[in-house]
Amino acid sequence: MDLGLDATERNGFVVLAVRGEVDVYTAPRLRERLVEMVSQGHHQVVVDLEGVDFLDSTGLGVLVGGLKRLRSHEGDLTLVCTQRRILKVFEITGLTKVFQIFEDVDAATVVASSE
Amino acid sequence: MDLGLDATERNGFVVLAVRGEVDVYTAPRLRERLVEMVSQGHHQVVVDLEGVDFLDSTGLGVLVGGLKRLRSHEGDLTLVCTQRRILKVFEITGLTKVFQIFEDVDAATVVASSE
Amino acid sequence: MVGSPTAVEHVERTGGIQIDVPAQPGYLALVRMLVHTLAQRRDLDDERIEDLVLAVSEACGWVVGSRLTTDSPRPVQVRWSESEDGCVIEVTDTTSHDGDAPSVPAPDEVELPPDPGRAALEGELSLPLVLALVDEVTSSAGPNGSSVHITVNCGPWDGQPST
Amino acid sequence: MVGSPTAVEHVERTGGIQIDVPAQPGYLALVRMLVHTLAQRRDLDDERIEDLVLAVSEACGWVVGSRLTTDSPRPVQVRWSESEDGCVIEVTDTTSHDGDAPSVPAPDEVELPPDPGRAALEGELSLPLVLALVDEVTSSAGPNGSSVHITVNCGPWDGQPST
Ligand SMILES: Nc1ncnc2c1ncn2[C@@H]1O[C@H](COP(=O)(O)OP(=O)(O)O)[C@@H](O)[C@H]1O
Ligand SMILES: Nc1ncnc2c1ncn2[C@@H]1O[C@H](COP(=O)(O)OP(=O)(O)O)[C@@H](O)[C@H]1O
Numbered sequence: 001m002d003l004g005l006d007a008t009e010r011n012g013f014v015v016l017a018v019r020g021e022v023d024v025y026t027a028p029r030l031r032e033r034l035v036e037m038v039s040q041g042h043h044q045v046v047v048d049l050e051g052v053d054f055l056d057s058t059g060l061g062v063l064v065g066g067l068k069r070l071r072s073h074e075g076d077l078t079l080v081c082t083q084r085r086i087l088k089v090f091e092i093t094g095l096t097k098v099f100q101i102f103e104d105v106d107a108a109t110v111v112a113s114s115e
Numbered sequence: 116m117d118l119g120l121d122a123t124e125r126n127g128f129v130v131l132a133v134r135g136e137v138d139v140y141t142a143p144r145l146r147e148r149l150v151e152m153v154s155q156g157h158h159q160v161v162v163d164l165e166g167v168d169f170l171d172s173t174g175l176g177v178l179v180g181g182l183k184r185l186r187s188h189e190g191d192l193t194l195v196c197t198q199r200r201i202l203k204v205f206e207i208t209g210l211t212k213v214f215q216i217f218e219d220v221d222a223a224t225v226v227a228s229s230e
Numbered sequence: 231m232v233g234s235p236t237a238v239e240h241v242e243r244t245g246g247i248q249i250d251v252p253a254q255p256g257y258l259a260l261v262r263m264l265v266h267t268l269a270q271r272r273d274l275d276d277e278r279i280e281d282l283v284l285a286v287s288e289a290c291g292w293v294v295g296s297r298l299t300t301d302s303p304r305p306v307q308v309r310w311s312e313s314e315d316g317c318v319i320e321v322t323d324t325t326s327h328d329g330d331a332p333s334v335p336a337p338d339e340v341e342l343p344p345d346p347g348r349a350a351l352e353g354e355l356s357l358p359l360v361l362a363l364v365d366e367v368t369s370s371a372g373p374n375g376s377s378v379h380i381t382v383n384c385g386p387w388d389g390q391p392s393t
Numbered sequence: 394m395v396g397s398p399t400a401v402e403h404v405e406r407t408g409g410i411q412i413d414v415p416a417q418p419g420y421l422a423l424v425r426m427l428v429h430t431l432a433q434r435r436d437l438d439d440e441r442i443e444d445l446v447l448a449v450s451e452a453c454g455w456v457v458g459s460r461l462t463t464d465s466p467r468p469v470q471v472r473w474s475e476s477e478d479g480c481v482i483e484v485t486d487t488t489s490h491d492g493d494a495p496s497v498p499a500p501d502e503v504e505l506p507p508d509p510g511r512a513a514l515e516g517e518l519s520l521p522l523v524l525a526l527v528d529e530v531t532s533s534a535g536p537n538g539s540s541v542h543i544t545v546n547c548g549p550w551d552g553q554p555s556t
Contacts, residue, residue, distance in 0.1 A: 056519075057454070092525045
């Protein structure tokens with residue numbers, strides 16, 4: 001039932017570490033947090049999925065929603081994920097083509113030309 | 116579902132370390148093991164309950180059955196248990212008066228006059 | 231079976247949960263896991279959760295034990311209902327007939343067996359154990375079977391699982 | 394509701410398990426835990442177990458999603474049945490009426506959405522996901538409601554839970 005959401009700053013990125021299960025019940029909390037971050041002016045967001053035990057299609061919808069919102073602010077939402085069970089869901093649905101997925105937070109927060 | 120039963124010898128005692136859940140489903144396996152030990156001539160038995168997650172009244176019955184069988188062979192069955200949740204079951208049912216319960220295997224296997 | 235409360239009606243009435251499992255020893259662990267998970271969502275500390283889980287498991291064991299000789303395929307039904315101030319778990323033996331309520335004495339009528347060793351061997355520790363572990367144990371009979379109702383008093387949700 | 398298969402009849406017929414939970418998002422985790430535990434007792438590796446759990450959770454989500462506008466108290470029913478060569482999980486929306494089978498296309502008729510991003514936003518990834526995760530998905534309608542049947546092929550018990 002628990003969803004952990006911990007945000008930290010790194011190289012101008014905000015890294016949101018998600019822990020627990022992202023499903024129909026908890027995904028709205030993730031959505032709210034992403035909306036909040038955008039409205040606070042954080043436009044380079046890394047969602048770290050390494051602590052996620054379960055992710056369903058509602059969770060995918062929320063992540064794509066966050067990506068869309070950030071892109072409309074010239075920002076981006078990238079993912080950190082190496083867990084096979086979670087990557088598989090992105091692969092099956094074709095979302096690996098939509099998200100940039102990194103192996104770790106270091107790789108995801110390398111400063112590049114972001115504007 | 117799993118019940119682990121590991122027997123080791125120590126100072127002439129057989130220490131049976133029980134792991135997992137002892138319930139209506141698994142208690143027969145514990146009973147068989149105790150019967151087997153008695154028939155192999157092991158009459159000083161220490162049942163180590165430190166690895167037990169769950170113990171129901173069927174488990175209590177099997178332990179008392181073992182004790183009775185061993186005493187009829189001039190032997191004994193003692194317990195090692197410090198877990199509150201498990202001790203509580205012995206306390207509620209009055210079985211703390213029936214079993215000698217030790218804090219650890221060392222204390223349970225001190226060589227005393229056993230005949 | 232007219233008037234028999236179905237699972238659907240139970241959930242509608244109470245917002246609670248029902249699970250039906252075969253009356254076989256191997257399914258008790260599943261029921262325990264379910265009760266454990268449900269109880270964790272209430273204001274109960276670990277010890278009281280474990281007490282409740284043991285009590286429900288014992289009550290399911292009564293049904294399973296009574297079946298070992300009959301080989302009936304009818305399930306054990308476990309229903310979880312809750313309110314602001316407690317949870318009630320109803321364990322139903324669906325083979326029992328109307329009017330066949332299991333007799334559960336009032337807790338203060340149950341004395342600890344004078345010889346707990348003998349009582350353990352004869353399987354007589356189960357009921358005193360259950361009565362000591364939870365706040366209330368009652369029984370009833372209905373068209374659905376005979377039931378034991380186990381009540382634990384506790385505070386409301388720690389986090390509502392509804393929308 | 395004449396002929397409606399009750400939980401009791403289901404368990405009698407199949408030796409299986411039925412759980413009824415409120416059609417609310419907070420109960421999906423409970424269903425997942427149950428399916429996970431039951432699946433672990435079959436010859437399925439961790440990945441296939443997780444695939445099955447996700448598929449069942451998605452199917453429960455369809456029922457929960459369809460309720461968000463109606464506020465009906467009728468539960469989601471999840472039935473687990475198994476045989477030597479597989480398990481079938483039936484997820485039933487007990488508000489649906491006879492003849493109201495949800496339409497589940499054959500897997501080869503379901504194409505991956507050309508724009509998965511847009512599909513994700515519109516909640517259209519669920520069905521392709523489920524079809525990719527398990528061996529068979531069918532649907533049916535009965536007096537009990539409309540159901541999705543999820544099948545996973547797998548070997549027999551690793552350890553029989555009966556006596
Ligand atoms: N359906 C029931 N309702 C209430 N108490 C029961 C029920 N069945 C058994 N008991 C109590 O549980 C204890 C153990 O039951 P018993 O029939 O001796 O089971 P077993 O011998 O199979 O362990 C007894 O104290 C008995 O009074
Ligand atoms: N009862 C059902 N049976 C089979 N497929 C369904 C059912 N309900 C929804 N779906 C499928 O699941 C996907 C998502 O359903 P949808 O109604 O869009 O849910 P939501 O918008 O609440 O996420 C769609 O592809 C739809 O075809």
